[in-house]
Amino acid sequence: MAGLIPRALVLTAALILAADSGFAQDKPDFSGSWILTSGPSDGDVPQAVSIRQLLRRTNVRGEPMTPFFSDITITRTLATGTSSETFPIGVEGGSISGAVVGDRTPGTTPRTVTRTHWRVDWEDKTLVLESVSYTGPAPETGDWSERREMISLTPNGDLRLEMTSRSSTSDRRTSVATYRRQ
Numbered sequence: 301m302a303g304l305i306p307r308a309l310v311l312t313a314a315l316i317l318a319a320d321s322g323f324a325q326d327k328p329d330f331s332g333s334w335i336l337t338s339g340p341s342d343g344d345v346p347q348a349v350s351i352r353q354l355l356r357r358t359n360v361r362g363e364p365m366t367p368f369f370s371d372i373t374i375t376r377t378l379a380t381g382t383s384s385e386t387f388p389i390g391v392e393g394g395s396i397s398g399a400v401v402g403d404r405t406p407g408t409t410p411r412t413v414t415r416t417h418w419r420v421d422w423e424d425k426t427l428v429l430e431s432v433s434y435t436g437p438a439p440e441t442g443d444w445s446e447r448r449e450m451i452s453l454t455p456n457g458d459l460r461l462e463m464t465s466r467s468s469t470s471d472r473r474t475s476v477a478t479y480r481r482q
Contacts, residue, residue, distance in 0.1 A: 327369055328425055329353050330451055332481050334459045339477025344463065346376035349479055351451075351459075353389075372420070372427065387429060392419035412442075426452040444468045454478065 330351045339345050354371040358364055368390075375384040394417040417439075418431045429449040436442030445467035452460045459479040466472040 327422055327427075328453050329355070329369070330372070330427070330453070330459060334479035335482050337458065337478050337480050339461075340475045342475070343379055344465075345475055345477050346378055346461075348377040348482075349459065349461070350375040350377075387420040389427070390421050392417070392421070394418065423450075426450050440468075442468070457481070 331353050332351060334349045334351070336345065336347050352373045353369045354373075355367050356365070356370040357367045370390075371386055371388055373384060373386040375382060394415065396413060396415050398411045398413045412435050414433055414435050416431065416433045418429075420427070420429050422428070427450070429451070430447070432439055432444070432446045434440065434442050434444035436444065439446075445465070447463070447465045449464075450460075450462040452462075454460050459481075460476065461479065462474065462476045464472065464474040
């Protein structure tokens with residue numbers, strides 16, 4: 301009987317560790333360097349992508365909590381150069397620029413006001429990045445544009461990036477690119 305207790309403790313500890321790291325498997329970790337293997341060869345599709353996801357395991361007081369991916373940094377290498385952006389995951393926001401309270405003199409042309417909205421969140425195991433901007437009173441009015449990126453893993457572990465964009469001056473355009481880990 302004494303020989304069973306240590307084995308039971310080891311199995312219990314292994315189950316606790318597996319449960320703790322199991323969350324990281326709930327949402328995919330896209331972290332790594334990726335090189336384009338298939339997709340259109342235009343200026344909008346990155347030739348290489350580097351991704352880093354931040355996994356939070358403690359709260360602001362340093363206490364343990366259920367791990368979750370809080371941020372993603374995406375570095376895209378295009379023919380025109382490299383750009384890098386960091387996004388908080390599970391957050392949406394927006395802005396209104398160009399408007400100043402009381403700045404319009406009667407009889408003058410109002411300033412152009414640009415409104416933006418963005419969202420970065422999971423849809424099942426796909427991370428979706430959306431951004432919208434418009435100068436009219438509502439989305440799809442005035443000068444406007446929309447962009448949606450969907451990042452996922454294929455069954456064989458390749459990175460799939462689907463990008464859709466449209467605007468007041470161009471029709472919907474969708475490109476799908478696949479990347480393999482370097």
